[in-house]
Amino acid sequence: MQIHVQNLHKSFGELNVLRGIDLEVPKGNVVAIIGPSGSGKTTFLRCLNALEMPNQGLFEFSDGFSLDFSKYPKKNEILKLRRKSGMVFQSYNLFPHKTALENVMEGPVIVQKLNKEEVRARAVSLLEKVGLGEKMDLYPHQLSGGQQQRVGIARALAIEPELMLFDEPTSALDPELVGEVLSVMKELAREGQTMVVVTHELKFAEDVADHVMFIDGGVVVEQGPPKEILKAPKEARTKQFLDRVLNPS
Amino acid sequence: MDWELFWSSIGPMVEGGIKNTIPLTLLSFTFGLILALLTALARLSGNKVFSGIARVYVSAIRGTPLLVQLFIVFFGLPDLGVTLDPFPSAVIAFSLNVGAYASEIVRASILSVPKGQWEAGYTIGMTYPQTLRRIILPQATRVSIPPLSNSFISLVKDTSLASQILVVELFRKSQEIAARTYDFLQLYITAAILYWIVCFILSLVQGRIEKKLDRYVAK
Numbered sequence: 001m002q003i004h005v006q007n008l009h010k011s012f013g014e015l016n017v018l019r020g021i022d023l024e025v026p027k028g029n030v031v032a033i034i035g036p037s038g039s040g041k042t043t044f045l046r047c048l049n050a051l052e053m054p055n056q057g058l059f060e061f062s063d064g065f066s067l068d069f070s071k072y073p074k075k076n077e078i079l080k081l082r083r084k085s086g087m088v089f090q091s092y093n094l095f096p097h098k099t100a101l102e103n104v105m106e107g108p109v110i111v112q113k114l115n116k117e118e119v120r121a122r123a124v125s126l127l128e129k130v131g132l133g134e135k136m137d138l139y140p141h142q143l144s145g146g147q148q149q150r151v152g153i154a155r156a157l158a159i160e161p162e163l164m165l166f167d168e169p170t171s172a173l174d175p176e177l178v179g180e181v182l183s184v185m186k187e188l189a190r191e192g193q194t195m196v197v198v199t200h201e202l203k204f205a206e207d208v209a210d211h212v213m214f215i216d217g218g219v220v221v222e223q224g225p226p227k228e229i230l231k232a233p234k235e236a237r238t239k240q241f242l243d244r245v246l247n248p249s
Numbered sequence: 250m251d252w253e254l255f256w257s258s259i260g261p262m263v264e265g266g267i268k269n270t271i272p273l274t275l276l277s278f279t280f281g282l283i284l285a286l287l288t289a290l291a292r293l294s295g296n297k298v299f300s301g302i303a304r305v306y307v308s309a310i311r312g313t314p315l316l317v318q319l320f321i322v323f324f325g326l327p328d329l330g331v332t333l334d335p336f337p338s339a340v341i342a343f344s345l346n347v348g349a350y351a352s353e354i355v356r357a358s359i360l361s362v363p364k365g366q367w368e369a370g371y372t373i374g375m376t377y378p379q380t381l382r383r384i385i386l387p388q389a390t391r392v393s394i395p396p397l398s399n400s401f402i403s404l405v406k407d408t409s410l411a412s413q414i415l416v417v418e419l420f421r422k423s424q425e426i427a428a429r430t431y432d433f434l435q436l437y438i439t440a441a442i443l444y445w446i447v448c449f450i451l452s453l454v455q456g457r458i459e460k461k462l463d464r465y466v467a468k
C-alpha cells in the first residue's frame with residue numbers, strides 16, 4: 001500500500017466539503033476520482049498535499065510515515081508529506097520567471113540540495129521523456145498549454161515522489177492538446193508510477209485506472225474497478241452523473 | 250546669467266551632491282527597502298502582534314510630515330540622550346520614511362503574485378522562506394519596479410530637506426552661496442537643474458531594468 005487515507009474530513013467554516021473519505025492506493029496503481037462540480041475532488045487532492053489542512057484524518061505511507069490531522073501537524077511533517085507527492089495543477093502554475101529546465105530543476109536543487117549538474121542531467125531526461133527536449137530553454141509563456149502542462153508533470157516528477165497527484169490536468173487545454181498530456185500520463189502509469197487523478201476524461205479513467213472512485217457531496221458514493229463503476233454503476237447518483245457527462249445537452 | 254558665478258557655484262553643489270545627496274539617497278533607500286520588506290511580511294503574516302506593529306508604524310510615518318520626522322531625530326532625540334550627527338540622523342529619518350511608504354508597494358506586489366505560485370513552490374517541497382525568495386519576490390519585483398522607482402526619485406528630491414538639519418548636501422551648498430552673493434534665482438535654478446538631471450538619468454535606468462525584467466512575460 002503506497003498510501004492509506006482514513007476518515008478524511010475538511011470543512012471551510014460551516015461548509016463540510018469532505019465528510020469522511022477513505023482511500024487506499026496500492027503501489028503502482030492509478031486511482032481516478034470522478035464526481036460532479038463542487039463535490040470536493042480538488043479539495044481532497046489538496047488535502048493529500050496539505051495545501052488544505054484537513055480537520056481530521058490519518059495518512060499512512062508504506063514506509064511507516066504517518067500523519068494524523070486530529071492535531072495540527074508540525075511544519076517538518078508537512079514538508080515530509082509534500083516531498084512524498086508531486087502535484088500537477090489544472091492551471092499548470094509554472095514559475096513564469098524560470099525556463100522549462102529551471103522549473104524542473106528547482107525542487108531537487110533547492111529542496112533536496114542535490115548536485116546541480118546531476119540534477120540538470122536528470123531534468124533534461126525528464127523533459128525529453130515528456131517530449132520537450134527541444135523546448136528546455138524556453139519560458140512558460142513561450143509554450144503551448146499542453147507543453148506547459150507537460151513541464152508541470154516533469155517538475156512534479158523531479159522530486160521523485162512516491163505518489164503523483166493530478167487535478168484535472170487537461171481541463172484547461174484546447175481539445176487537440178489533451179491527447180499529448182494524457183499519453184504522458186499513460187506512459188507514467190505503465191512504468192508503475194502510483195497516481196491519483198481527478199479527471200473528467202472517462203475514457204482515460206477506463207483505460208488507465210485500476211480503481212475509480214465516484215464522490216459526491218464530500219462522500220464516496222461508489223468505488224471499484226473502472227469496468228464496474230463506469231459501465232455498470234449500482235448507485236443512482238453515479239448513473240445520473242455518468243449520463244450527464246456522456247450526453248451533455 | 251552670471252557665468253562666473255555659475256562656474257564657481259556648480260563645483261560646490263556637485264560636491265555636496267556626490268558627498269551627501271547621493272550617499273544619503275542610496276543608504277536610506279537600501280535600509281528603507283529592507284524595512285519595507287519586513288513590514289510587508291509582518292502585515293501579511295497573519296500574526297496579530299507583528300501586523301499591529303507594522304500598521305502603527307506605517308500609519309505614524311504616513312501621517313506626519315517628513316520634515317517633522319527629521320527634526321525629531323536630529324533635534325529631539327538629544328533630549329533622550331541620543332545625539333547623532335546630521336548625516337546619520339538623516340539616514341535614520343529617511344529610511345524610516347521610505348520603509349513605511351515602500352512597504353505598501355512591496356505588500357501589494359507580493360499580493361499580486363497568484364496564490365498558485367506559492368502552492369507550486371510548496372508542492373515541490375519548498376518552505377515559506379524558500380518560496381518567498383525564489384518564486385514570489387522575483388515576480389513581485391517586476392511589478393514593484395515602477396512604483397519603487399517613483400519612491401526613489403522622490404527620495405532624491407526629499408533629501409534636500411536634510412539641509413534643514415545641517416547636512417551639507419546639494420541644496421544647502423546653494424543656500425550657503427546664495428547667502429553670500431544674493432543671487433537667489435540663479436543659484437536655486439542651478440540646484441533645481443542638477444536634481445532634474447539626476448532624476449532624468451534615474452528614469453532612464455528604470456526603463457532599462459523594466460525591460461530586462463520583462464523578458465519572461467508574455468507580450
Ligand SMILES: Nc1ncnc2c1ncn2[C@@H]1O[C@H](COP(=O)(O)OP(=O)(O)OP(=O)(O)O)[C@@H](O)[C@H]1O
Nearest residue numbers: 012015017035036037038039040041042043044168
Ligand atoms: N478555500 C475555500 N474556501 C471556501 N470554500 C471552498 C474553498 N475551496 C473550495 N471550497 C468549496 O468546497 C466545495 C468543493 O470544492 P472543490 O473545488 O473541491 O470541488 P471540485 O469537486 O474540485 O469541483 P470542480 O469539478 O468544479 O473542480 C465547493 O463548494 C467550493 O465552493
Ligand SMILES: [Mg+2]
Nearest residue numbers: 041042043168
Ligand atoms: Mg476541482
